[in-house]
Structure formats: structure tokens, C-alpha cells
Amino acid sequence: MIFVVTLLMGVVAGLRAMTPLAAASWAAHLGWVSVAGTPLEFMGNSWTPWVFTVLAVAELITDQLPQTPSRKVPVQFGARLVSGALAGATLAIGVGALIPGIVLGVVGAVVGTFGGAAARGKLAARFGKDLPAALIEDAVAVLGALALIHFV
Template structure:
């Protein structure tokens, strides 16, 4: 289940690059993920979850704007991979597998980036506009992230 959580948080990072680290930092700050004395201890610092919450909210708004570059462009794609790797590493720090889980998070981010773009494009065609598809993508990312944190919390 832990490995699957790392992959799925990577997928969320592929959908929204700041959403997954935001949720993981909240989990660390609330003590759901104990990352104290690990290389990713900063994920549990007081200001980390606040800063990432602001960035995630901004991304949810900015994503709907027409001038935002494609997530498949080099820069945004790399940000999503790093974001997924960070989330995986944070989970891995709790389970003594920081590097392996970082790789799983990065792989999930690649899948989420490419798969999310394809699904959103299909939904946008079905709706005949992008905005409803973008909102559905937001809801899916939030729901997956919240579910994963609840699963971590319970076991």
C-alpha cells in the first residue's frame, strides 16, 4: 500500500504540480508522516504547508487561464517529476526507502502528466470547452490526495 501511495501521489503531482506536495506537507506537519530527522524534514516545518497551500491554490486558479503553458512542455513536465519524487521521498523517509519511493513518485508523475493531459483533452472535446474538464481534473486530484492521506492516517 505504501508503494502504491507513492505512485498515486506522483500521479496527483502530474495532474497538479503543487497539490501533491501541499497535501504531503500537511500530513507531515500534522504528524501523520513522521519525517523528523530525515532529509525531507522540511516537509513538516510550519511554513512549508502554508507556502505550498498558497502555491497549490494559485495553481488551481492559474490552470484555467489560456496563456498557461502545456504541462507537457519541458519546464512544467520537470516540475511535476520533481514534485512527484519529493512526495515519494517523503513517504519513503517514513518507511526507510527514500530513494526507491522517490523513483516511484517520479514515475507516477510522468504517468499523471501524460495520462492527465490525454484525459483532460478528451473531456474538453466532450464538453466542447476546457473549463469543465479542468474542474473535474482538480476534483479528481484533490479526492485522490485526500483519500491517500486518510489511508496513511489509518495505517
């Protein structure tokens, strides 16, 4: 099950880079995943979920701005890969699946980045504007991340 969760959390990273980090750090902080004594112990610190939550909310806001770059440009794409890797690693390290968690998080981030861009483009074309499509994508990312941390 952890492999499916880390892959899907990577997909969420492709939609919104900071959302899976917020979700994974809350899961670690609340003790739902074990990161104690690992290199990812910082993900369970008391301040980490708050920092990632603030960054996730800021991302939800800035995504609505017209000057926000495409998720497919190198910096944005790279951030999604790193986010998928870190979230996947955080969720998987407690069961001894660090490397698979990283790999599946990255693979999911690639799928989420390109699939999310395509889906949002089609939705925006249907609505005749981007905002409704962006809000739907926000909801899928946030609700998806929240649902996924309950399966670890």
C-alpha cells in the same frame, strides 16, 4: 501499501504539481508521516504546508488561464517530476523507503502528466470546452491527494 500511495501521489503530481506537495507537507506537519531527523524534516515545519497550499491554490487558478503552458513542456514537465519525487519521498521516508518513494513518485508523475493531458483533452472535446474538464481534473487531484495521505 506505501508503494501504491507514492505511485498514485506521483500521478496526482502529473495532474497538478503543487497539490501533492501541499498534501505531503500537511501529512508531515500533522505527524501522519515521520520526517523528523531526516533531510526532509522541512516538509513538517509549521510554515511549509501553508506555503505549498498557497502555491497549490494559485496553480488551480492559473491552470484555468488560456496562456498557461502545456504540462508537457520541459519546465512544466520537470516541475511535475520534482513534485512527484518530493511528495513520494516525504510519504515514504518514515518507513525507510526513500529511494522507492522517489522513483515511484517520478514514475507516477510521468503517467499522470501524459494520462491527465489525454483524459482532459477527451473530456474537453466531449464538453465542447476546456473549463468543465479542467474543474473535474482539479477535483480528482485535490480529492485524490487528500484521500492518499490517509493511507500512510
